[in-house]
Amino acid sequence: MCGIVGYVGKQNAVAIILEGLKRLEYRGYDSAGICVQKGRKLNLIKKAGRVDNLSKEVAKHRMVGTTGIGHTRWATHGGVTDANAHPHVSSDGKFALIHNGVIENYAQMKAFLLKKGYKFKSETDTEVLCNLIAYHYAKENSRTKGQSRFVECVRKTLRHVEGTYGIAVLCVDFPSEIVGARKASPLILGVGEDEYILASDASALVSRTQNVVYLKDGEIAHLTPKNFFISTLDQADVSPVVDKINWSVADAELGDYAHFMEKEIFEQPAALENAMRGRFSADGSTAQFGGLNITPGEFRDLERFMFCACGTAWHACLVTEHLIERFARIPVEVDYASEFRYRNSPLDPRTLFFVMSQSGETIDTLAALREAKRKGYRVMAVNNVVGSSIAREADGGIYQHVGPEVGVASTKAFTSQLLIGAMIALYVARMRDMSFSDGVQYVEALKAAPALTRRALAQAPKIKAIAKRYAKYQDMLFLGRLSLFPLALEGALKLKEISYIHAEGYPAAEMKHGPIALVSESCPSVFFAPKSEIFNKIVSSMQEIKARKGPIIAITTEGTELPEGLADETIFIPECHEAVLPIVAAIPVQLLSYYIAVERGCDVDKPRNLAKSVTVE
Numbered sequence: 383m384c385g386i387v388g389y390v391g392k393q394n395a396v397a398i399i400l401e402g403l404k405r406l407e408y409r410g411y412d413s414a415g416i417c418v419q420k421g422r423k424l425n426l427i428k429k430a431g432r433v434d435n436l437s438k439e440v441a442k443h444r445m446v447g448t449t450g451i452g453h454t455r456w457a458t459h460g461g462v463t464d465a466n467a468h469p470h471v472s473s474d475g476k477f478a479l480i481h482n483g484v485i486e487n488y489a490q491m492k493a494f495l496l497k498k499g500y501k502f503k504s505e506t507d508t509e510v511l512c513n514l515i516a517y518h519y520a521k522e523n524s525r526t527k528g529q530s531r532f533v534e535c536v537r538k539t540l541r542h543v544e545g546t547y548g549i550a551v552l553c554v555d556f557p558s559e560i561v562g563a564r565k566a567s568p569l570i571l572g573v574g575e576d577e578y579i580l581a582s583d584a585s586a587l588v589s590r591t592q593n594v595v596y597l598k599d600g601e602i603a604h605l606t607p608k609n610f611f612i613s614t615l616d617q618a619d620v621s622p623v624v625d626k627i628n629w630s631v632a633d634a635e636l637g638d639y640a641h642f643m644e645k646e647i648f649e650q651p652a653a654l655e656n657a658m659r660g661r662f663s664a665d666g667s668t669a670q671f672g673g674l675n676i677t678p679g680e681f682r683d684l685e686r687f688m689f690c691a692c693g694t695a696w697h698a699c700l701v702t703e704h705l706i707e708r709f710a711r712i713p714v715e716v717d718y719a720s721e722f723r724y725r726n727s728p729l730d731p732r733t734l735f736f737v738m739s740q741s742g743e744t745i746d747t748l749a750a751l752r753e754a755k756r757k758g759y760r761v762m763a764v765n766n767v768v769g770s771s772i773a774r775e776a777d778g779g780i781y782q783h784v785g786p787e788v789g790v791a792s793t794k795a796f797t798s799q800l801l802i803g804a805m806i807a808l809y810v811a812r813m814r815d816m817s818f819s820d821g822v823q824y825v826e827a828l829k830a831a832p833a834l835t836r837r838a839l840a841q842a843p844k845i846k847a848i849a850k851r852y853a854k855y856q857d858m859l860f861l862g863r864l865s866l867f868p869l870a871l872e873g874a875l876k877l878k879e880i881s882y883i884h885a886e887g888y889p890a891a892e893m894k895h896g897p898i899a900l901v902s903e904s905c906p907s908v909f910f911a912p913k914s915e916i917f918n919k920i921v922s923s924m925q926e927i928k929a930r931k932g933p934i935i936a937i938t939t940e941g942t943e944l945p946e947g948l949a950d951e952t953i954f955i956p957e958c959h960e961a962v963l964p965i966v967a968a969i970p971v972q973l974l975s976y977y978i979a980v981e982r983g984c985d986v987d988k989p990r991n992l993a994k995s996v997t998v999e
């Protein structure tokens with residue numbers, strides 16, 4: 383949540399920062415701002431609204447400089463106003479600061495600063511931090527350990543801070559320098575030619591450099607035109623490790639698509655190929671993972687799995703639970719990360735803990751990981767963003783390798799999580815009771831997933847036409863059973879988050895214990911009704927809806943015949959292995975939600991009130 387960019391170099395900082403903000407806009411888009419330093423002058427422009435709004439405002443002024451910071455906001459403290467937008471400038475005019483995170487003890491600090499005569503123009507926690515830096519700067523006169531006074535006053539301030547932050551700070555007395563720091567909010571440093579860029583994530587800097595340093599919690603980066611230095615809150619010097627980003631700027635661009643969500647839906651066959659590449663054993667009977675850091679023997683001895691995640695990733699965990707229990711016969715528990723972290727649930731000692739997170743920065747998932755580690759459990763992460771906080775703090779893990787996911791509504795990250803979940807189930811099953819030949823069959827089925835997904839995507843024109851007919855409704859139910867119950871939850875989440883239609887996901891048979899009261903001509907139901915052992919039971923549930931005049935959109939497998947007149951619309955997906963079915967079944971609900979949202983004129987990639995990665999509680 384919130385995107386931050388800082389630039390020190392020889393080029394025009396304004397253009398680079400505005401481009402970076404545009405790419406980070408998916409992290410928050412309530413308001414945006416920029417501050418560029420020219421000598422001892424701070425030039426500030428900030429506006430409520432989108433980055434385009436800010437760019438128009440900037441174009442009206444002569445704003446130049448080779449050092450600057452910019453921010454795109456997702457409001458936490460204080461409404462969406464120009465005054466609450468970042469950067470914030472200290473009341474003595476010496477510092478400008480951008481911030482991603484929440485300062486929990488800001489009220490006490492604000493009371494203290496007010497008594498000292500500091501003035502505030504906004505309702506934000508960030509402005510308090512900025513003024514506290516100014517306060518320490520005014521007090522601090524000495525240089526410590528060769529570090530500049532600028533760095534020292536930021537360090538001193540951060541020692542008093544409770545909460546989370548990724549920050550970048552300018553100081554009028556240190557032209558061409560930026561100080562950045564992080565705690566539980568992401569911050570990376572791009573190391574370019576004669577330039578350094580601080581950013582919340584790689585998309586803001588990948589057009590200028592692929593060399594990055596992933597800052598760790600409690601680290602402070604000091605950028606100057608010629609070099610950068612990293613130290614800790616305790617004043618220890620840190621030797622930086624420079625990593626390479628393994629994707630290019632083209633991967634984060636729209637190309638011929640209208641929205642990132644559309645692009646990412648259609649990228650899924652390729653994304654699945656990437657997620658499975660090199661992950662099958664030479665004998666073709668099981669999965670293999672490079673980064674688990676746990677021996678096959680240790681894996682075999684496990685008695686239980688626990689999965690924690692949020693949102694769409696939580697739905698992927700539910701499908702994984704179904705597949706592990708079905709094929710490996712090991713009990714699995716799935717919890718919302720936000721609940722687990724406070725629930726203090728008893729765990730069996732031979733439990734392996736997994737977290738799933740596309741961004742690797744979701745604060746609740748990170749906190750669940752830390753809580754599990756605190757209790758002595760080994761934690762594995764399924765994660766897409768390389769170098770993310772979750773990837774770094776986990777004991778081992780599996781990268782999704784699907785490239786940047788920009789659309790707020792998760793699509794390709796979801797299906798790759800389903801694929802990896804299915805591979806984990808296979809890996810464990812083969813260590814236990816699954817035979818060699820069943821393993822080979824399972825592997826072949828997973829390898830077919832990209833092609834089957836492509837076939838499901840070919841239904842897009844038909845689904846678009848259905849979407850036009852159903853975009854007018856205000857309520858919808860999504861119903862599915864077994865491994866497709868989580869897909870019903872996912873379908874409902876997808877629809878509500880981008881089209882603002884109220885939608886609920888339920889196990890199909892559970893519908894008659896309450897939700898059926900909603901059914902009428904004005905509440906359609908989307909049914910997952912693939913060919914299966916319980917097909918007839920699903921058909922019975924559909925009849926119950928039909929008897930109450932509820933319109934039905936059925937998603938069924940090719941060659942399956944539904945009773946005449948039961949479904950108002952039928953979408954076919956290819957028949958496939960149980961482990962692949964949820965992946966293929968995701969496609970029609972993603973497309974349906976996407977086309978309905980477009981039909982309703984919604985801002986698909988930037989749905990109201992949401993942000994891509996939720997880094998606040």
Ligand code: M6R
Nearest residue numbers: 693694695739740741744791792
């Ligand atoms: O980055 P994460 O996978 O941890 O994100 C978890 C959720 O915030 C995310 O899946 C969210 O529910 C999506 N907007 C759903 O499309």
